[in-house]
Amino acid sequence: MSVKAARGLVVLYLAALAIALTFPGVLPFNRVYPFVLGMPFVIFWSAAWVALGVVALGLLERAVAREEREAGRRPVNRPTPMT
Amino acid sequence: MERWHIVSGVVFAYLVLTLVIGIVSGRRVTHDVTGYVAADRQFGLLPLYFIIGGTVFSAFAFLGAPGWAYSRGVAALYILGYGVLGMAPWYFIGARASRLGRSRGYVTQAQLVTGRFPARSLSVLLALISVAAFVPYIMLQMSGAGIVFATVTDGHVPFWLGAALSYGVVVLYVLVGGAAAVGWTNVFQGVIMMVVAWGVGLYIPGLLYGGVGPMFEQINAARPELLALPGLRADGTPWSWGGYSTAILSSAIGIAMWPHIFMKAFTARDERTLRLSVVLYPTFQLFLVPLLLVGFAGVLFGTRPDNPDHILPHLLLQTGMPALAIGLFCAGALAASMSTGDGLLHAAASIAIEDGIAPFVKLNEQRQRMLMQVLVLSVGAAAYYLAIIARPNLVWLLLTAYGLIDQIAPPVYAALYWRRATTAAVVSGLIAGSATCIFFLWKPGLRPFDMHEGVLGVIVNVAVLVAVSLRTKPQPDPHIASFVGAGSPQGPGEAVRGEA
Numbered sequence: 001m002s003v004k005a006a007r008g009l010v011v012l013y014l015a016a017l018a019i020a021l022t023f024p025g026v027l028p029f030n031r032v033y034p035f036v037l038g039m040p041f042v043i044f045w046s047a048a049w050v051a052l053g054v055v056a057l058g059l060l061e062r063a064v065a066r067e068e069r070e071a072g073r074r075p076v077n078r079p080t081p082m083t
Numbered sequence: 084m085e086r087w088h089i090v091s092g093v094v095f096a097y098l099v100l101t102l103v104i105g106i107v108s109g110r111r112v113t114h115d116v117t118g119y120v121a122a123d124r125q126f127g128l129l130p131l132y133f134i135i136g137g138t139v140f141s142a143f144a145f146l147g148a149p150g151w152a153y154s155r156g157v158a159a160l161y162i163l164g165y166g167v168l169g170m171a172p173w174y175f176i177g178a179r180a181s182r183l184g185r186s187r188g189y190v191t192q193a194q195l196v197t198g199r200f201p202a203r204s205l206s207v208l209l210a211l212i213s214v215a216a217f218v219p220y221i222m223l224q225m226s227g228a229g230i231v232f233a234t235v236t237d238g239h240v241p242f243w244l245g246a247a248l249s250y251g252v253v254v255l256y257v258l259v260g261g262a263a264a265v266g267w268t269n270v271f272q273g274v275i276m277m278v279v280a281w282g283v284g285l286y287i288p289g290l291l292y293g294g295v296g297p298m299f300e301q302i303n304a305a306r307p308e309l310l311a312l313p314g315l316r317a318d319g320t321p322w323s324w325g326g327y328s329t330a331i332l333s334s335a336i337g338i339a340m341w342p343h344i345f346m347k348a349f350t351a352r353d354e355r356t357l358r359l360s361v362v363l364y365p366t367f368q369l370f371l372v373p374l375l376l377v378g379f380a381g382v383l384f385g386t387r388p389d390n391p392d393h394i395l396p397h398l399l400l401q402t403g404m405p406a407l408a409i410g411l412f413c414a415g416a417l418a419a420s421m422s423t424g425d426g427l428l429h430a431a432a433s434i435a436i437e438d439g440i441a442p443f444v445k446l447n448e449q450r451q452r453m454l455m456q457v458l459v460l461s462v463g464a465a466a467y468y469l470a471i472i473a474r475p476n477l478v479w480l481l482l483t484a485y486g487l488i489d490q491i492a493p494p495v496y497a498a499l500y501w502r503r504a505t506t507a508a509v510v511s512g513l514i515a516g517s518a519t520c521i522f523f524l525w526k527p528g529l530r531p532f533d534m535h536e537g538v539l540g541v542i543v544n545v546a547v548l549v550a551v552s553l554r555t556k557p558q559p560d561p562h563i564a565s566f567v568g569a570g571s572p573q574g575p576g577e578a579v580r581g582e583a
């Protein structure tokens with residue numbers, strides 16, 4: 001994915017989140033059943049949007065990092081890997 | 084040995100370890116202002132991940148969040164909703180701020196804003212808003228620590244002593260180690276917070292109801308109103324959609340604008356590190372889910388705490404958990420309180436000197452650092468004194484703070500993204516927005532659609548900013564270019580890249 005597309009995706013994700021979790025976008029999902037992971041649907045719905053953030057931002061970071069590599073502009077210091 | 088002995092032992096061990104980590108890490112940075120305020124811009128991904136999580140989530144996560152779920156039901160979901168919405172834009176803003184900080188030597192938020200909009204009045208205004216918002220926030224963290232201590236030791240360690248012990252440790256390591264101490268202790272504190280939250284959150288519903296699913300089946304049968312948005316108000320009456328929705332928006336605008344969080348952009352080793360810490364932030368935030376589950380577990384529990392915010396420690400004590408586990412919970416809650424309180428205390432001192440005093444008086448680095456340390460001590464002491472004598476108004480004060488912090492967002496966004504913005508406009512917008520916010524706090528009945536005063540303030544703030552900008556002379560192009568053109572990671576202007 002290009003950086004531009006990934007960037008659009010993140011903006012889209014944020015806009016969708018803002019709509020999906022507030023009035024009136026949340027209304028269709030404001031329900032108890034079905035339970036997911038033992039939680040009422042509306043709780044799962046809110047948590048899932050949070051988790052989705054890692055995916056959206058992760059895709060963007062992958063695209064940005066690849067572009068930086070291709071342009072030969074490595075960051076000055078390598079970040080500590082999360083192990 | 085009584086239960087509270089073991090609990091206090093665990094907590095004492097936690098406090099000693101925190102102090103050691105803080106003091107040792109603080110000795111490894113330089114003794115100038117950048118060392119004290121921004122830890123020499125050397126934090127890698129692992130520390131930054133926990134610094135951001137630990138700083139964002141305060142004692143509120145362990146006390147207030149379960150308290151909301153317990154007394155107000157799914158209204159508490161607003162806390163889940165705003166975090167990512169508020170932090171994701173930081174992928175762009177934070178990286179840009181980090182780069183500008185590196186090339187231009189900024190260590191505070193106001194320095195960045197006044198770099199684009201040079202005005203000492205703006206610097207002082209931002210410093211005033213920051214410090215005014217910090218003090219009640221610090222007080223709230225202190226009283227959180229005091230409450231946890233008093234509850235889990237059955238009052239053997241009184242409120243005042245618990246707050247004094249934990250914040251004595253905080254003041255010491257902030258004093259000695261500055262940002263480095265704040266950062267490395269936050270790593271330790273962040274790990275404890277996550278482990279305790281997930282542990283307690285999954286254990287208690289299982290213990291009381293045989294699982295999360297059965298728990299919600301029972302709640303849905305007995306109290307269905309708790310499981311339908313927008314949930315309830317604190318008094319048990321239904322909350323409004325306007326209130327719920329704008330609570331999410333207001334907090335989302337404010338979260339990354341809190342100056343003590345924003346400043347962390349200047350501590351990152353490089354932009355990529357900062358970006359990755361934002362990418363991973365939602366994984367930290369999900370620890371709110373188990374904490375909300377504990378709150379729900381209290382709904383059908385036989386006994387009630389005297390205050391909904393005490394539901395988590397109440398359940399721990401009433402379900403006969405082993406003392407070791409209670410001690411660990413206590414360490415987790417203290418970690419949450421302290422990992423926010425230390426950042427606040429450190430930022431309050433740094434900002435007061437860097438943005439409030441330094442623009443007017445010529446001070447050398449040694450002098451600035453020393454003044455900051457004096458302020459850490461005096462702000463800590465003042466907040467402690469106020470926390471002990473003035474508890475009832477705290478929540479109201481913190482709400483005021485959130486609305487005011489929202490008003491910093493338009494100046495920051497304008498500084499980095501809008502070429503046409505002018506200094507006069509930013510100052511007028513900030514004043515108009517803050518005044519609006521304070522007005523609606525004073526007259527909550529006049530708020531349209533029950534909207535949050537912070538959001539109302541931002542609407543006025545932005546309107547004034549745009550209107551005045553278009554009527555004043557634009558800034559010179561070369562000046563703007565280094566801020567707006569400085570580009571998000573893939574932006575066009577790469578003029579300031581390749582420094583360091």
